[in-house]
Amino acid sequence: METVARSKQRRSLEDEEEEELTDRISRLPDAVLGDIVTLLPTRDGARTQVLSSRWRHIWRSAPLNLDLVRLTSFKYSRCVRVSASEITWMLSAHRGPGRRFCTELQHLELHDRCPAAVLDGWLRSPALDNLEELEFHYGFSSLPPRPQLPASVQRFSSTLRVAKFAGCSFPVGNAGALHLPVLKQLSLMDATISESSLQALLGGCPALQSLLLSDNSGYSRVRIMSRTLLSIGVFPGPSDDWLHHLSTGGRLQHLILEDAPYLERLLIFPYASRSGYAKRMNISVISAPKLNILGPLYGNLSTVEIGTTVFQGPRLVSFMTVAPSVKILALLNKEISLDVVINFMKCFPCLEKLYIEIVLAGYQNGCSREYQNFVRTHDIRLKKVVLLSYRGNKSHAKFAKFFVLNAKVLESMVLELQKGIKLSTEWIEKQHERLHTKNRASRGVQFDFVYREGQSGLIAPVIDEAQAHDLSTADPFVGFHARSHIGYTILMGLD
Missing domain, CATH: 1.20.1280 (Monooxygenase)
Structure with a gap:
């Protein structure tokens, strides 16, 4: 019996040791x-x-990371909602500090309760003390007024580092302005806020590094005066903006970079799926000496002023100032035109990467004396050229050929093919002939014909918040391209 007992005890110890190791x-x-x-x-x-x-x-x-957007799931093409009582239970059961709270109230089961009151109650929960990240969206509203910004947001003023306020309205004037001294990332989307309130809000964020303004109403002009901002993303609103007549102050019409000494990127989202192409907007760059990334600039953009250089749409009106800091430029052109691109290259003499999305087939881009003079008098520093919706016709090929024959330090040319092109070895060989790749100025350039099924484009048909706020990548267009163009096939390259 004693031997059996010892054996059982030994096995028990071995099991515990195994479990401990596992x-x-x-x-x-x-x-x-x-x-x-x-x-x-x-x-x-x-x-x-x-x-x-x-x-x-x-x-x-x-630390509580409560993401209600991930909690909401979609099954069999219908939304499986989370109830407000379930969220309330989670907040009441949690005793630790709050780190992140993210919700879209339009997908929650509120049982006819007022969304603003429900959200305000959640934000007052002790479980969210010392909250660092707050993101909420009341839902897209076709008519004003929108629900007010919860007053309880004020209690996170000393801890909030990331904030997204969407589908809400802000108090008018400076009295109710938020003071967020450690906030680094701010998104205002589908919100109603006056120009004075917006300026007061930005002034109350002395550590802000990235800003996204998307489809807001209540202001027509924004002046950026910040010594910390590194990135700005903006979607001014839809071009067919009937809501403009119902919104006090209208939509964004003029963005002024008055004093932004550390601003590196200005991203302009040309369209969003629910609202169509963006409306006309003027951009004035008064002082942004480190602006490195710009675009996509699109055809219906009214005016771009960089110092004393003025572009009206694609047309160069006045050329007095160059911006040597700009090295990455994206354009969304209805027709591909060397005239337009050369004018931008004059203004941005240190340009290294050029992205162009083409809408129409284009027109003649033949060689002219002006192009030859530009090549003789300017040093083309382009290392990468990406053409999206490339058709391979004479206009597109002549446009691309200009860079093939004249960009001496070119490392990569990517031609993303227009959907519907019938691919064959003969077609690609003909393209190499049209592009004169054998006579290329840069012997180390790689040519890639790229084809992808489905939606293509320089910017997604929805606002990409990650693209606007991600400061970890040196080129946001490359980062976005990699995320949204999975499934690329490189058809043929030439070393």
């Missing part, structure tokens, strides 16, 4: 486990409580 994660400190749980989707984080007694208190005390 479950090494549970041996980590509570703080590390809390960080792991915080990174999980909300439901999965809460479910870790059932793993063992060791894990039971981790979720309740870990």
